Amino acid sequence: MTVLATRRAAAKKYRVGPPASLSVPALVMFGFFAIVPLFIALGLSFTKWNGLGTPEWVGLDNWATVVTDSSIAHSIWLTVGLMVLSWIIQTPISMLLGVFLAGRERYREILAVIYFVPLLLSSAAIAIAWRNLLDPNFGLFSSGAIPFLDQNWLGDPNLAFITVTLIIAWQFIPFHTLLYQGGARQISQSMYEAAALDGAGRVRQFFSITVPQMKYTIVTSSMLMLVGALTYFDVIWILTQGGPGDATRILPLAMYQTGFVANQMGLASAIAVVLAVVGMTLSLTITRLSGFSRMESQAEGE
Amino acid sequence: MFMKGKRTLGLVAATSGLALTLAACGSSGDSDETDSSATAGGGSEASAGSATIWVTAGTDSVLEASIADWNSAGNGELEMQVFENDPYKQKLRTAVSAGEGPAIFSGWGGGGLAEYVNEGAVESLQAALDAEPELRDRIFPAVLSGGTVDGEIYGVPLNGVQPVVFYINQPVLDDAGVAVPTTWDELMAAVPVLQEAGVAPVSIGGASKWPYLMWIAYLTDRVGGPEVFDAVVAGEPDAWMDPAIIEAASMIQDLVEAGGFVDGFSAVDANQGAAEALVYTGKAAMQLQGAWAYSGTYLTAAEDFVTSGDMTWSTFPAVEGGAGDASNVTGNLSSYFSITADSTDEEKATATDWLLHGVMSDDYIDDLMDTGAVPPISGLEDKLAETSAPEWNEFVYSSAEDAGNFQLSWDQALDAVQADALLNNLEKVFLLEITPEEFAANLNEVAQQG
Numbered sequence: 001m002t003v004l005a006t007r008r009a010a011a012k013k014y015r016v017g018p019p020a021s022l023s024v025p026a027l028v029m030f031g032f033f034a035i036v037p038l039f040i041a042l043g044l045s046f047t048k049w050n051g052l053g054t055p056e057w058v059g060l061d062n063w064a065t066v067v068t069d070s071s072i073a074h075s076i077w078l079t080v081g082l083m084v085l086s087w088i089i090q091t092p093i094s095m096l097l098g099v100f101l102a103g104r105e106r107y108r109e110i111l112a113v114i115y116f117v118p119l120l121l122s123s124a125a126i127a128i129a130w131r132n133l134l135d136p137n138f139g140l141f142s143s144g145a146i147p148f149l150d151q152n153w154l155g156d157p158n159l160a161f162i163t164v165t166l167i168i169a170w171q172f173i174p175f176h177t178l179l180y181q182g183g184a185r186q187i188s189q190s191m192y193e194a195a196a197l198d199g200a201g202r203v204r205q206f207f208s209i210t211v212p213q214m215k216y217t218i219v220t221s222s223m224l225m226l227v228g229a230l231t232y233f234d235v236i237w238i239l240t241q242g243g244p245g246d247a248t249r250i251l252p253l254a255m256y257q258t259g260f261v262a263n264q265m266g267l268a269s270a271i272a273v274v275l276a277v278v279g280m281t282l283s284l285t286i287t288r289l290s291g292f293s294r295m296e297s298q299a300e301g302e
Numbered sequence: 303m304f305m306k307g308k309r310t311l312g313l314v315a316a317t318s319g320l321a322l323t324l325a326a327c328g329s330s331g332d333s334d335e336t337d338s339s340a341t342a343g344g345g346s347e348a349s350a351g352s353a354t355i356w357v358t359a360g361t362d363s364v365l366e367a368s369i370a371d372w373n374s375a376g377n378g379e380l381e382m383q384v385f386e387n388d389p390y391k392q393k394l395r396t397a398v399s400a401g402e403g404p405a406i407f408s409g410w411g412g413g414g415l416a417e418y419v420n421e422g423a424v425e426s427l428q429a430a431l432d433a434e435p436e437l438r439d440r441i442f443p444a445v446l447s448g449g450t451v452d453g454e455i456y457g458v459p460l461n462g463v464q465p466v467v468f469y470i471n472q473p474v475l476d477d478a479g480v481a482v483p484t485t486w487d488e489l490m491a492a493v494p495v496l497q498e499a500g501v502a503p504v505s506i507g508g509a510s511k512w513p514y515l516m517w518i519a520y521l522t523d524r525v526g527g528p529e530v531f532d533a534v535v536a537g538e539p540d541a542w543m544d545p546a547i548i549e550a551a552s553m554i555q556d557l558v559e560a561g562g563f564v565d566g567f568s569a570v571d572a573n574q575g576a577a578e579a580l581v582y583t584g585k586a587a588m589q590l591q592g593a594w595a596y597s598g599t600y601l602t603a604a605e606d607f608v609t610s611g612d613m614t615w616s617t618f619p620a621v622e623g624g625a626g627d628a629s630n631v632t633g634n635l636s637s638y639f640s641i642t643a644d645s646t647d648e649e650k651a652t653a654t655d656w657l658l659h660g661v662m663s664d665d666y667i668d669d670l671m672d673t674g675a676v677p678p679i680s681g682l683e684d685k686l687a688e689t690s691a692p693e694w695n696e697f698v699y700s701s702a703e704d705a706g707n708f709q710l711s712w713d714q715a716l717d718a719v720q721a722d723a724l725l726n727n728l729e730k731v732f733l734l735e736i737t738p739e740e741f742a743a744n745l746n747e748v749a750q751q752g
Binding site: 050051052053131132134135136137138152153154155156157240241243244245246257258260261262263264 | 508580730
C-alpha cells in the first residue's frame with residue numbers, strides 16, 4: 001500500500017514537471033509578438049488604410065471582398081493545390097529516402113551527406129540559383145540539346161506552378177528525409193526478424209511494420225508540410241513574383257502584394273487573418289485526428 | 303518608379319509588419335522631441351539649423367559632396383541616410399505616418415507624392431520657388447510638373463532625367479538588312495526578317511513586369527495622344543475604356559503573336575540585366591528601356607559593346623495615323639526631394655534653403671553629369687558636349703527638353719491600387735490571357751472602386 005502510494009506520488013510529481021512559472025517568459029514573448037499583432041491585424045481588417053493617415057472604419061467591406069473577389073479565390077485554390085501537391089510529392093520520396101538512409105552502411109551515409117545539401121542553403125540562394133538554371137535564354141537547358149527540357153519553365157503559366165512546386169520539394173525533402181530517418185531508426189530490429197521468420201518479404205515488411213511504426217513521424221512531417229505550404233513566400237517571390245500573370249500568386253503573395261505594393265493594409269490584414277486561422281485549424285485538426293496529442297510511446301515493451 | 307531589386311520577406315515578417323505599421327500609426331503627430339535639441343542656434347539665423355535627409359541609392363556621391371560643402375560653409379547641419387529602393391518606400395511610409403520622418407525625403411513624384419500631399423504630410427515649396435523664379439524656371443517644365451500636385455509645387459528634381467528609348471545592336475540589324483524602325487509598321491515588318499536571321503527582334507524583361515509598362519505607355523500616347531492617359535490620372539469616368547488604350551493593347555498582342563519578343567520573355571528578369579544581355583550578346587536586336595540602362599547595365603556589363611559604337615539608340619517609332627506626336631516620351635522624369643510637414647520651422651528653413659541653393663547648384667550639376675546623368679535643367683548644351691559620352695547625353699537631353707509631352711511612368715503617375723492592378727492586367731495582355739477589351743474593362747472597374 002505504502003509502496004503503491006509512493007509510486008503514485010512519484011508518478012504524479014513526474015507528470016507535473018517543472019513549475020508553470022517557467023513558461024511565463026515564453027508566453028510573454030509569444031503574446032507580444034504573435035497574439036497581439038494577430039488581434040491588431042484583425043482590427044485592421046475592418047478598416048481601409050493606405051499606410052498613411054488614419055485607418056477608416058469600413059465594417060465588413062474587406063471581408064466581403066475576400067469572399068467574393070475572384071483573384072483571391074484563385075489564390076486560395078492555388079494555395080490548396082500547393083499544399084496537396086507538395087504533400088503528394090514530398091511524402092513518398094522523403095519516406096523512402098529516410099528509410100533507405102536509416103541503414104548504417106558507409107555508402108548510405110555518404111549519400112545522406114549529398115542528399116542533405118539543400119538543407120544547408122538559404123531559401124533566397126536556392127531561388128536565385130534555380131531561376132538562373134531555368135533562364136529561358138542563358139539557362140542550363142537553353143542550348144536545346146535536350147528538346148524536352150528546353151521549356152519556358154518559369155515563364156509559361158501552365159508550367160510555372162508545377163515548376164515552383166518541384167523546386168520547393170527539392171528544398172524541403174531533405175528535412176523530411178531527416179525526420180523519417182530518425183523515425184525508421186527507432187523501429188526495433190526484432191520486429192523485422194520476427195516478420196522475416198514469418199516469411200514476410202521486404203515490401204510486406206515496409207507496409208506492415210515500417211509505415212505503421214512511423215505513424216507519428218508521418219503526422220509530424222505531414223503537419224509541417226501542410227502548414228508550411230500556407231507560408232511559402234520567399235522562394236516563390238524570388239522565382240516568379242507570383243507570375244506569370246497570377247499563375248503562382250498563392251495567398252501569402254497575394255497578401256504581401258495587396259498590403260505592401262497596392263497599400264491596401266485593411267484587405268491585406270483580412271487575408272492575413274484567414275491564413276492564420278486556417279493554419280491553426282489545420283494543425284489542430286491533424287493533431288486531434290491522429291491522436292498525436294496523446295503521445296504514447298510506440299516502442300515495444302515500454 | 304520602376305521597381306528594382308527584390309524583397310524576401312516571410313509571412314511572419316509581413317504579418318508583424320502590418321501590426322508594426324499600425325502601432326506606428328498610433329503615435330502620429332509627435333515630433334516635439336526634436337525641437338529641444340535644435341533650439342540653440344535658432345532665432346534670426348534660421349538657415350543654420352539641422353535637417354536629416356532620406357534618399358534612395360544612386361545619387362549618393364553627388365549628394366555627399368553637396369552636403370559636405372554645405373555643412374563646411376556653415377549653412378547648417380545636414381545629415382543624409384541612403385536606402386535601398388524597395389524597402390525605402392515602406393520605411394518612409396511608416397515613419398512619415400508616425401510623425402518620425404526625416405525633414406527631407408526623396409520620392410518619384412506623381413501619384414505617390416500626391417498620396418502624401420493629400421494626407422497633409424508634405425510642405426509646399428511653391429512660395430519659396432516663386433520668390434526665386436530664375437531657379438524655378440530653369441527646371442524642365444515637364445519635370446517640374448512631376449513634383450506638382452494640384453497646381454502647387456511639392457517636389458524639386460534631384461537627379462537626371464530618364465526617358466525610355468530603344469537600345470539597338472546595330473550589327474545585328476545590319477546583318478539582317480533591316481533599318482532602324484521609325485514607324486510601327488516598319489517594326490512589324492522587321493519582325494519576320496530578324497526571325498529569319500535567327501535573332502529575336504525585341505528583348506524584354508517580362509518577369510519583372512514593369513518593362514511591359516513602357517510599351518503600353520508609348521503606344522497609347524502615339525495612338526491617342528497624351529490626353530488619353532491624362533484623363534485616367536484625373537480619374538474621369540470610363541477613362542480606361544478609351545479606344546486608344548484598347549488599340550494600344552491589341553498592337554502589343556499583335557507584336558507578341560508575330561513573335562516580336564524574345565522566346566520565354568515572360569521569365570526574363572529585368573533586375574538581373576538578362577534583358578540587356580540578350581541585346582549585347584547579339585541574341586536580340588532591340589530593347590525598349592529607360593535611360594538608366596546605358597550606364598547602369600550596358601556600360602558596366604559590356605563596355606566594348608557601348609564604346610565600339612555597336613550600340614545605337616533611337617526614339618520609339620511613330621504610329622501612322624495616330625494622334626500623338628512622335629517627339630512625346632515616357633519614362634522617369636527624375637527623383638524629387640520634398641519636405642515633411644512634421645518638421646520644425648527651423649528644419650524647414652534649412653531644408654528649403656538647401657533644396658534651392660544646394661541641390662542643382664553649378665557644382666552639383668557638374669558632379670551629376672560626371673556620373674553619366676543628364677540633369678533636367680535648361681541651358682546645359684555646352685557642358686554636355688564635354689562629357690565622356692556626348693552623343694548619348696545630348697540625345698537624352700534633347701529627347702527630354704524637346705518632348706511635346708513627357709509622360710511619367712504609368713505606375714508612378716497612378717495611385718498604388720491602380721498601379722498594382724495595371725501591372726497584373728498588363729502582364730496578362732502580354733501573355734495573351736485576356737483581350738484588350740478585358741484589360742480596359744478590368745482597370746476601369748478598379749478605377750471606379752477607388
